[in-house]
Amino acid sequence: MIVTLLGTGTSSGVPLIGCECEVCRSVDFRDKRLRTSVHLQVGGKSIVIDTGPDFRQQVLREGIRHLDAVVFTHEHKDHTAGLDEVRAYNFRQGIDIPVYARHRVLNQLQTEFAYIFAEKRYPGIPRLRLHEISGEPFDVEGVRFTPIDVLHHRLPVYGFRIHDFTYLTDLNFIPESEVEKIAGTRILVLDALQREPHLSHFTLREAIAVAERFRAERTYLVHISHKLGLHREVEKELPPSIRLGYDGLKITL
Numbered sequence: 738m739i740v741t742l743l744g745t746g747t748s749s750g751v752p753l754i755g756c757e758c759e760v761c762r763s764v765d766f767r768d769k770r771l772r773t774s775v776h777l778q779v780g781g782k783s784i785v786i787d788t789g790p791d792f793r794q795q796v797l798r799e800g801i802r803h804l805d806a807v808v809f810t811h812e813h814k815d816h817t818a819g820l821d822e823v824r825a826y827n828f829r830q831g832i833d834i835p836v837y838a839r840h841r842v843l844n845q846l847q848t849e850f851a852y853i854f855a856e857k858r859y860p861g862i863p864r865l866r867l868h869e870i871s872g873e874p875f876d877v878e879g880v881r882f883t884p885i886d887v888l889h890h891r892l893p894v895y896g897f898r899i900h901d902f903t904y905l906t907d908l909n910f911i912p913e914s915e916v917e918k919i920a921g922t923r924i925l926v927l928d929a930l931q932r933e934p935h936l937s938h939f940t941l942r943e944a945i946a947v948a949e950r951f952r953a954e955r956t957y958l959v960h961i962s963h964k965l966g967l968h969r970e971v972e973k974e975l976p977p978s979i980r981l982g983y984d985g986l987k988i989t990l
């Protein structure tokens with residue numbers, strides 16, 4: 738499996754328009770973070786988790802020429818806004834793209850992208866095949882995904898375990914019932930927004946505590962705000978097994 742971090746940022750650090758902080762002015766490419774999502778090459782399939790507003794730019798950058806499915810963690814706009822761009826794959830591949838999400842998220846997609854689901858469809862718009870998921874493990878084009886039910890403030894969000902890889906974005910609480918699903922993972926990707934307390938995201942300190950609990954070979958932090966600090970400075974504070982993710986980082990496992 739090859740995991741590519743398509744984006745590791747958040748909407749408040751894109752960088753902010755006109756922001757003069759050292760991260761937004763940094764020339765280190767690792768400080769230039771697009772909205773958080775991930776691409777998986779696994780079992781001969783090409784799957785993305787979330788399609789944020791930067792999706793098109795991300796797949797062009799990574800040269801992703803084929804897409805087998807989209808899986809959603811939750812319905813926030815920074816994770817869904819790029820969905821229209823899958824139409825390029827509809828054209829290339831001549832198929833409907835399967836989309837996997839929980840009931841609430843599918844409803845939201847059908848509201849926000851009503852034209853895609855309209856009875857009278859304008860030519861050339863995306864063609865999707867919706868699949869509702871629940872808390873049970875499910876197969877995406879033959880690849881087993883185990884949902885991990887976590888909380889983003891009060892909003893239930895799905896993390897996913899795929900073989901030895903676990904992806905947990907947009908959360909600040911992991912119920913005890915979900916711990917076993919994460920245990921033994923080799924690679925963990927984990928939300929760490931900023932240093933200051935936040936209503937719906939893990940802080941750096943909280944993320945480190947979670948990473949130390951699960952003891953993955955490597956934990957990569959994502960959904961990072963410009964307020965966290967410069968990539969090279971923050972990494973010096975972290976234990977070797979915990980790294981900051983950066984856009985374009987590839988993990989082979």
Ligand SMILES: [Zn+2]
Pocket residue numbers: 811813889907
């Ligand atoms: Zn969110």
Ligand SMILES: [Zn+2]
Pocket residue numbers: 747773813815816907960
């Ligand atoms: Zn988010």
